[in-house]
Amino acid sequence: MRVHTQMAILLLAAIMPGSGAAVAHDATAHHGAPAACDTTALACASVATGAFGPDGKLWVTWIAGGRVSVGSSADLGKTFADQVTLPKTDLPLDEGPDARPKIAIGQAGRVVVTYASRDEKYNGHAFIVRSSDDGKTFSDPQPITSDSPSQRFETAELDQDGRAFVAWIDKRNVAKAKKDGKDYAGAALAFAWDDRPGGTLQAATIARDNSCECxxxxxxxxxxxxxxxxxxxxxxxxxxxxxxxxxxxxxxxxxxxxxxxxxxxxxxxxxxxxxxxxxxxxxxxxxxxxxxxxxxxxxxxxxxxxxxxxxxxxxxxxxxxxxxxxxxxxxxxxxxxxxxxxxxxxxxxxxxxxxxxxxxxxxxxxxxxxxxxxxxxxxxxxxxxxxxxxxxxxxxxxxxxxxxxx
Amino acid sequence: MRLAVILLALFIAAMPIAGSAASAQAAPQAALPFEAESLKQILDAHKGRPLIVHFWGLTCSNCMAELTGWGAFTRAHPDATLVLVNWDQRGARPAEIGPALQKAGLGSVSSFALGSGFEERLRFAVGPDWMGELPYTRLIAGDGSVKAFSGPADFEQLGSWLAKQSQ
Missing domain, CATH: 2.120.10.10 (Neuraminidase)
Incomplete structure (x- = not known):
């Protein structure tokens, strides 16, 4: 146990870089992590996903302090403005090695962010939030689908007309097979479209059974x-x-x-x-x-x-x-x-x-x-x-x- | 730090070998942190004897599916030395490792969990060509030669490997 404690201290020391809380700026736009990093700031992020809008503004969504946040930068990441932290999920966020929140930017100030939480059985519960005012405000999170025990690796892209296309790995058919006492390898590839630009996602369709689940x-x-x-x-x-x-x-x-x-x-x-x-x-x-x-x-x-x-x-x-x-x-x-x-x-x-x-x-x-x-x-x-x-x-x-x- | 390393090495060396019925009743043990030097310490502690190091994850359904298989293997081969290393990364739930292993009949097997956050460095120390896929198993023969495989174990083959080691 003593060893355990020492290791824990070493571990803590290892994740606390010496750099101060101040945001450092240089040619490649670094943001130094502060000493005690448990806030929702980008400097405390464990994963971050960037995307550009049609106007050249950089958007980043990240996980920090157990929350998903969104921010934008008009100067290629040197400074970020208008950080919005999305509502806390009931379950912890999905922080698996290949999982991350994602962001897509359309015309007319449309922003779409997707992310997932995970339950005690490691089933994913994916959500979509939208902004129609250039990221100033976001809608309440909506589940990307109903009637599905697990959705992971959700990915949203905006079509030319502004409708979101969301694809993900879904386990509804796994659950069905299990109930029927049948084997089912992996999970399924599922998708859904917006009913109209900025609207809501329609019911999901399974595009293909038996995809890799992780x-x-x-x-x-x-x-x-x-x-x-x-x-x-x-x-x-x-x-x-x-x-x-x-x-x-x-x-x-x-x-x-x-x-x-x-x-x-x-x-x-x-x-x-x-x-x-x-x-x-x-x-x-x-x-x-x-x-x-x-x-x-x-x-x-x-x-x-x-x-x-x-x-x-x-x-x-x-x-x-x-x-x-x-x-x-x-x-x-x-x-x-x-x-x-x-x-x-x-x-x-x-x-x-x-x-x-x-x-x-x-x-x-x-x-x-x-x-x-x-x-x-x-x-x-x-x-x-x-x-x-x-x-x-x-x-x-x-x-x-x-x-x-x- | 040096003291910690020595203590850790002693602790590993003193760890019971897989599967005694008495200790299976005990409370689940906490997994030790697996750091860059851990594998070397484990190897040193078991030098000259065959050793199986199995990397697994609570987040890996294929790992969880075969965990009871590992439990059965340790019961069938009480002389085998097995070390388990949990490789869940961000979002890991260390508190669930012990209970999961105990449920699979692996409650008394030497158990580690991924240490500090620089996963690449820890993985490189295990094997530079290991891409992090799970399950992943390394078989270390008494002469120190290593065979590694990804995916579920073929326990029959594993048994033959073990038998060959004691010849």
Whole structure:
């Protein structure tokens, strides 16, 4: 017990960096964590998700002090204004390794935030909140669905007309199967649309049964009313390989296509979901973590035919440096791909870029590093450029421009 | 700090080996914090003998599904040395580890839980190629050679591995 106490003290010391409470500003917009970090401030966040609005304003949603907050910055993350802390959830927030609150910004001051809490059985309960006044006020949180024992990894995107499309991993059919005494592998991919821009979510539809239950999903748009979802599917024989579904129209999920033959026959939770981007040229860019008998590690592939077929998977990073958490962004004629590596002492974010829709790639360039715990690297686009959005324990929230590129 | 490390090493060495019926009745023990040097200390404490280190999570349904299997394995192999390491990250519930292990018949098995928040560093110290997937198991032979696998265990195979070690 004595050892336990000492360790607890060491642990406390480890999570209390020496930097003061004052917010530090420099070229890459650091926000130092204060000494006792239990408030809802961004400086105390454990995860943070950034997104740009059409006017170039940066929005960030984060978890700190057991609450979800939202703030915006007109100066690329140097200062944040109008922090809104959302109502406390009845249950603790979902802080699983691949879970995070998410934010989407539309026209006319529309902001949508989604997040989930988790009960004692680790079932997720996901909520959506909305603002129609540029984030000054938010609606009361609404569950994203009813009649479902668990929703996790909810992801909201706004379509061109301002309607929210929300996709998530749902366990209603797991519960049904259990009640009927049947086996059911994994969970299901579910989705719902707003009835009108800024309205409410309609009833959920199950797009696909038997998806992996413990990984984030990737969502992008192939065109108006045509979302595309990339997720870890469970194929026949319990193979947990990635698949993509492109909606034919808002109500109709199209056929499922396999992204790669990783041959992941493993009943393990990788806690590492994929990332998807679609460029203005319609090319799909997919990146994922493979835990298969054929492929193991991080991979990238692109599709020129709307997700039917993908290019030969390209290996990323070094398998002995924990290369993980890949994220892809296609914007301004460039495809950006970032991932995290750890060499035993330092975590590095490496970036590669492609100027020919994913056919050829630059050599990796390190764009950020830290010597302590950090969130997943995310890539986000403003109307003017592309950025790394990254939260680290040492430096707080960072927004790092990806230009200049060689 | 040095004293803490020595105490910890002594504590590990003195820990009962899996599965005695008497201690299964005792109150659930608290998991020790698993830090960067923990695996080395565990290995040193069991040097020259086969050792199974199993990483699991309350948040990992596949782990929870096979936990009773590990309980049965320790009962079938009372001489086997098993160390359990809970690898739940943010939102972990350490208070639930002991009761969950006791329920699975693993109440007396040496138990650790992920220590300080820098998960990458702790994971790297276990195995640089371990991507954090759970369940994950490392088999350390008496000669120090290591085999690792992800996903649920094949307990029959595990039994054969163990039998081979004592030959």
């Amino acid at each position: 990984c984030r999903i990737g969502v992008a748009f192939a065109g108006p009313g045509r979302p595309v979802v990339l997720f870890r599917n469970i194929f026949d024989g319990g193979i947990r390989d990635h698949a993509v579904i492109t909606f034919a129209d808002p109500k109709t999920p199209g056929p499922l296509y396999r992204v790669s033959d990783d041959d992941a026959k493993i009943d393990a939770c990788p806690h590492q979901g994929p990332s998807l981007a679609i460029g203005p040229d319609g090319v799909y860019h997919a990146t994922w973590f493979a835990l298969g008998r054929k492929l193991k590690g991080l991979y990238y592939a692109h599709s020129n035919d709307g997700g039917k077929t993908f290019s030969e998977p390209m290996r990323l990073g070094d398998p002995n440096a924990q290369t993980s958490r890949p994220y892809v962004l296609a914007t301004h004629g460039v495809v950006y791909l970032a991932y995290k590596s750890f060499d035993g002492a330092m975590t590095t974010i490496d970036l590669i870029t492609s100027h020919d829709s994913g056919k050829t790639w630059s050599t990796p360039r390190s764009i950020a590093m830290t010597h302590d715990a950090s969130d997943h690297p995310l890539l986000i686009a403003s109307p003017a450029g592309a950025y790394l959005s990254w939260l680290t324990l040492q430096d707080g929230y960072r927004l790092i421009p990806l230009e200049p590129q060689s």
